[in-house]
Amino acid sequence: MRRRVLLGPLAAAVGLTVVGGLGAYALAGTGGGCSGDGTLTLAVAAAPDVAPAVARAVGRFNDDGNEVGGKCVRARVSATDPVAVATLLSGRGSAGVTQKPDVWIPDSTLWTKLVQGTAGNQAGNLTDLGSMAGTPIVVAMPKTLAGQLREKGVPAQPSWEDLLRAAGTAENSTKDPADGEGRGGIPRRLFRLQVPDPNRTATGMGALTLAGTLLSRVQGGEALFTGAVRTFREGIAASVDAEFTAFRKERGERYPVALAPEQAVFGYNARRPAEPAVAVHPAEGTVLLDYPVVNLSRDSAKGRASGLLMKALTSAATRDDLRRLGFRTSDGTAPPQFSASNGLDPRGLHALSTPPPAEVRRTMQSWARLSLSIRMLSIIDVSGSMDEEVAPGVTRLQSTISTAQGGLSLLPDDTELGQWVFSTRLQGDQDWREMVSVGPLGERLGSSTRRQLVLSAFAQMRAKEHGDTGLYDTVMAAFDYMKRTYKPEFVNSILLWTDGRNEDPGGPSLRATLDVLRREYDPERPVPVFMFGYGRDVDVAELREIARATRGEVFVADTPGQVQEIFLKAISRRVCAPNC
The missing domain is CATH 3.40.190.10 (Periplasmic binding protein-like II)
Structure with a gap:
């Protein structure tokens, strides 16, 4: 018609x-x-x-x-x-x-x-x-892409989790072990997700509440929600109409896929575009715009x-x-005119219930915090004990670096990141050393980007033989630096990895360190310190007092697997910072 x-x-x-x-x-x-x-x-x-x-x-x-x-x-x-x-x-x-x-x-x-x-x-x-009236939020994809997924055996109604995982794979992340394909058989890096601004559209807001509802039911949901927000943030479109304007895929680009109202797909296809859209209804159900x-x-x-x-x-x-x-x-x-020929499924749909007002407000507050860019100073302990094996052929330092590398791949190029290492007397009498200055990961510094320099710094890290742990001096120096260079348009924080406790007899005491942190902490310019304790020798009470003084938090792990899990959890804590 x-x-x-x-x-x-x-x-x-x-x-x-x-x-x-x-x-x-x-x-x-x-x-x-x-x-x-x-x-x-x-x-x-x-x-x-x-x-x-x-x-x-x-x-x-x-x-x-x-x-x-x-x-x-x-x-x-x-x-x-x-x-x-x-x-x-x-x-x-x-x-x-x-x-x-x-x-x-x-x-x-x-x-x-x-x-x-x-x-x-x-x-x-x-x-x-x-x-x-009603129209569900659907995954609108070019007809060509829908055909490719069908040929690969992807279900007609894939899960939201599989779609988000496939869309959220960063270009610079490591190769997936399943020969380039994510869960559910959806190839990674095949498409990029577009979402209309959650601050201005019910479609964007509904997609966020949907992610929050579904991910709250699974283990590690808070961290997974953080990943979903990052995926949404990278694909923000000015409007629903702008999403369809991008349906002109250039050679070598990833296919554009839009979260959009089903009615908008109908209107787009009614204009008989060169590349029609197909409305996909994910398996778990969706939000109905009512x-x-x-x-x-x-x-x-x-x-x-x-x-x-x-x-x-x-x-x-x-x-x-x-x-x-x-x-x-x-x-x-x-409507009676819905059919497979115009990319629309006439069957009934599973509409998820709308969350209560308090939950909608919390979700949007989480979006407001998580959609801010990150400004972070990462500090890794390179004292002698970090050279101990925690798995066959894997030292504690290598395990930490591997986790940090995986975390780096999750951060977009506008993230501001810097990398320090610390032990004792790494640079003269100084217990810490800057390896990469804090700045945008995508910024070019000479012939390399900052992201490449951080990866190179990871490759160069070695544990200092007989080196001790100059924890207090390092924390105070890092806090002072991040507060002096504070940027209000970013979430500013410090991530410190250590396997022990302060072992610098010539340095400040714990009480002196806490006095400085409490005195210098400014709720208008918060810089929370997140402490990663790795191993049985960690003084958890010591780390917890330092974190509490800066409204940060402590995460403790005994195994390499736990380290990776708590890192994602720590990143997700930005939802509540600085009032965690």
């Missing part, structure tokens, strides 16, 4: 006129009905993708001459980005909307829950009258009028309009 047949009736009925550059539009064709001083007018703010159908419903509503308390009721519609209304209702200022609408139709209940979970909530009365109709007015008459409008928004005529736009009904029933 051609696009003019599918969308023509709605496009002809609705005219969009920009009234503000930040997301609000006035809609023509909203009907007549009544006007004048005796008219009760409802201001309706509708998400842009559903606004054409809302405008037609409002036109019919206005023409019907509805009354409340002897007053004629009329509605006026604006197509408004949900983030603009949510910003106003949350008390965070204005993003193009300065007046609270009487009726709000965002694309997802996630917006209302986010507003309810905000301390500065200005919404007042917020009554959800029900859903008027288009709630929300009464925001404290006025009882407007409340009753909103109830009358809701009937028009859920009428058979409106459902037909919504189906022509590619929306499912609120119970998930697909």
Whole structure:
């Protein structure tokens, strides 16, 4: 069916006129009905993708001459980005909307829950009258890619975990032992994930809450969520439309794959692009964008009028309009035009429940912290005891370096990282030595990038024979350096690896070290110290006191496997820093 047949009736009925550059539009064709001083007018703010159908419903509503308390009721519609209304209702200022609408139709209940979970909530009365439409968040991929995965035996409904693992493999990470393929048979480095900004779209926010919900059920979920956030962060798109613009794969590039509403896939394919999209529904289920109709007015008459409008928004005529736009009904029933030929699965879907307001707020707070770039000083103990074997042919230092190398591959190029080593008297009387200065991993320093220099530094590290552990001096020097060079646009932290306890009799005492750290700690410029204790000789109490003074944490491991596990856990602690 051609696009003019599918969308023509709605496009002809609705005219969009920009009234503000930040997301609000006035809609023509909203009907007549009544006007004048005796008219009760409802201001309706509708998400842009559903606004054409809302405008037609409002036109019919206005023409019907509805009354409340002897007053004629009329509605006026604006197509408004949900983030603009949510910003106003949350008390965070204005993003193009300065007046609270009487009726709000965002694309997802996630917006209302986010507003309810905000301390500065200005919404007042917020009554959800029900859903008027639905569209699930799907994995939209080029038809060519979908065919390749099918030929490789990848299930038609792969798991979210397999998709995220395949998409999140860094270009510079080590080769996967399964001959280049991740779990579920999905080849690594075949595609890159695109996600619309979670701060501005329900699709992005829904993808985050989905990841949080699914990963909370598995062991090590906090660390896995950190990895998912990193994958999302690297693939942020300006909008859903921008995701599909990138569906033009150049030779040698990874295929673009988008997290997008199913309805957007329908709209994209209706334009008959050179590379159509296929909407993939992952096995575990997905988040349904449910288009709630929300009464925001404290006025009882407007409340009753909103109830009358809701009937028009859920009428058979409106459902037909919504189906022509590619929306499912609120119970998930697909439009009749969905088929494999246009990349859309008409079968029912498994919609995961929407989390409560507090969980939505926590997820977005985690995103706000984890999506910040990292600025980190890594410090590795090279005292003599690090040369002891912890596995056949593997020393404690080699195991530590291997873990650090794996961690390095997870960090994007805009991460600022530096590398020190420490023991005793490594540089004159100084217990530490800088091997690579702190700066962006992607920055070129001579003929190499900083990332390459850090990898080279790992290869050069050797345990100092008979070297002791100058822990206190090193911690104070590192803390002083990171505080002096603090950058507020980054999460600043220190990661220190050691297998022992302070053994520098000529250095400061523990009490003197703690006094300095407590005095110099600034909650406005936090630099938490994360301590990695490796082995049975670690003084955990000593490390814990140092970490506590800087709002950091201690992680202790006895085996190489535990070292790798706790490293990922430590990185994920950035969710709560500096208040862990």
